[in-house]
Amino acid sequence: MNSLKPMRFIGAIFFTAILGMVLAVGFAAPAFAQDAPDVGPTPPLVLKPMESHIGNITGHAAAAKSDYRRYCAGCHGDLGDANGENAVWLDPKPRDFTSATFKCRSTLTGTLPTDEDLYNTIQRGITNSNMPIWNTFTRQQRADLVAYIKIFSPRWDKEKAGDPIKVPAEPPVTIDSIAHGKLLFTKLECWKCHGPAGKGDGPSSGTLTDSKDNPIRPYNFALGKDDSRFKCGSTNQDIYKIFMTGVDGTPMPSFADVIQPNDAWDLVHFLRTLQINRHGKENEILSAAHGVIPPYVDKNPAPAAAPAPAPADNKSPGGGQ
Amino acid sequence: MRTKNILLTLLTLLVCSSLMFAGTISGKVTYTGTPAKQKPIDMGKEPSCAKQHATPVTNETVVTGPSNSLENVVVYVSSGASDDGQVPSQAVTYEQKGCQYLPHILPMHVNQELKIVNADQTSHNIHPLAKVNREWNKSQPPGTPPISEKYDKPEFISVKCNVHPWMHGYFAVLNTNHYDVSKGGGDFKLPNLPPGKYTITAWHEDYGTQTADITITGTETKEQNFTFKAKAY
Numbered sequence: 181m182n183s184l185k186p187m188r189f190i191g192a193i194f195f196t197a198i199l200g201m202v203l204a205v206g207f208a209a210p211a212f213a214q215d216a217p218d219v220g221p222t223p224p225l226v227l228k229p230m231e232s233h234i235g236n237i238t239g240h241a242a243a244a245k246s247d248y249r250r251y252c253a254g255c256h257g258d259l260g261d262a263n264g265e266n267a268v269w270l271d272p273k274p275r276d277f278t279s280a281t282f283k284c285r286s287t288l289t290g291t292l293p294t295d296e297d298l299y300n301t302i303q304r305g306i307t308n309s310n311m312p313i314w315n316t317f318t319r320q321q322r323a324d325l326v327a328y329i330k331i332f333s334p335r336w337d338k339e340k341a342g343d344p345i346k347v348p349a350e351p352p353v354t355i356d357s358i359a360h361g362k363l364l365f366t367k368l369e370c371w372k373c374h375g376p377a378g379k380g381d382g383p384s385s386g387t388l389t390d391s392k393d394n395p396i397r398p399y400n401f402a403l404g405k406d407d408s409r410f411k412c413g414s415t416n417q418d419i420y421k422i423f424m425t426g427v428d429g430t431p432m433p434s435f436a437d438v439i440q441p442n443d444a445w446d447l448v449h450f451l452r453t454l455q456i457n458r459h460g461k462e463n464e465i466l467s468a469a470h471g472v473i474p475p476y477v478d479k480n481p482a483p484a485a486a487p488a489p490a491p492a493d494n495k496s497p498g499g500g501q
Numbered sequence: 502m503r504t505k506n507i508l509l510t511l512l513t514l515l516v517c518s519s520l521m522f523a524g525t526i527s528g529k530v531t532y533t534g535t536p537a538k539q540k541p542i543d544m545g546k547e548p549s550c551a552k553q554h555a556t557p558v559t560n561e562t563v564v565t566g567p568s569n570s571l572e573n574v575v576v577y578v579s580s581g582a583s584d585d586g587q588v589p590s591q592a593v594t595y596e597q598k599g600c601q602y603l604p605h606i607l608p609m610h611v612n613q614e615l616k617i618v619n620a621d622q623t624s625h626n627i628h629p630l631a632k633v634n635r636e637w638n639k640s641q642p643p644g645t646p647p648i649s650e651k652y653d654k655p656e657f658i659s660v661k662c663n664v665h666p667w668m669h670g671y672f673a674v675l676n677t678n679h680y681d682v683s684k685g686g687g688d689f690k691l692p693n694l695p696p697g698k699y700t701i702t703a704w705h706e707d708y709g710t711q712t713a714d715i716t717i718t719g720t721e722t723k724e725q726n727f728t729f730k731a732k733a734y
Binding site: 279281288289290291335367368369372373383384387388391426428429430431432433434435437438 | 546623624626627628630632635636637638639640641642645648663664665666
């Protein structure tokens, strides 16, 4: 194994040299940034010919280069690593695109979001964070930015986006659906983080951190008003997707394997009633019932809970035997 | 036909000889210095788990045994093994029981099926904080079937349950089946190694990694011990 040693030595020299270069660039950066904020040091980044497809629009990474550096790099960093010059001041931190872990997905936990998911996030911005709403861009500009985000992680070269989960049509809101949703909220222990009244104060809420070890609070439903949004949308469909697919990179887990599609709608209806100051059909039906959610009575009890089958792509090929 | 027979004979010979001349690397993992005291865990917020432990359990970041032995060290062949891609067909199982992970560190081969079981009366969310592999996070309420997963790249993955912040463990995803985890007494054993040059790595979640180069020439048992320096904080 002695033969390895010279190699290691050469490796060490290379490493030191590269480290030196990185440091030099790093120190030079603030000086540049003072004079011309959008002409930082050229990132040692290979501009891959990434594309995005949104409806009939095709986005091209190359076309978004200047928009990204002008509008996004200040927070997300030239290298997409969330180390933009403003990042230190922000809480929550900007997304680190090098890990390709995204909060807002219509796809299963652990999979890449669809192009539409990213496109919608950019258009919508992220409420309760510093991620702005970018609705002044043209659709083409947004599509190009979606493609640009993909140059930062090698996962986009090898993996396809996950399949969007199927969301069945929303059944009517009834006091029964709200009651069943409440039962699920208790049984599935959402309250451990979100609190019994959804105020974000459950027994585990004080210890939560995101995957980069920054403290994070569970969503407080009680703050929801008529115009409030969630990070990942504002419609009942969006809520459905949020808890079914999970908020990746945070403690908020996916429930896709444990909640049946129609049960999920009941849970959505109950969550809306936790938004006590919001005017909507759920709260109307609750007030018609004098504000009391009755205990849920199962009309056709199933013999045993049959959870949804695991998605095919999550199964190990060797798992058959 | 003839060539096939010859090939078959050669193959049999090869397999037999490699088994006949298989060596073993074994040894002990110990520490020097004074390890930090492991803190007792208060499971008061989860009575269904608390009552499963007659005496309170402690953190498992550093688990020691008699004569300065160190447990939960993954010792594996990090170079020289030729079984990369030989994925065992049986699954490995990770159990959540009494609000602890059993085992604390679970080694597995890249792409081997991993089954995650919840044996508790409470919901856990299983959240492996993978960086090289993909990060996912799933809720597993009591009584639901095992979660089946696999990882396609080697990585030591820290595993967490966000509901029960004291729960912490590791997946050791390796591209070899030649691995062991040091148990009580710090002992480990890597058998069935055909003659060749190997690098073996010992990995501890808090104390880091160490490597050693070892050559196996025939049916022999080579001893290789590892000593880690304890971090006292």
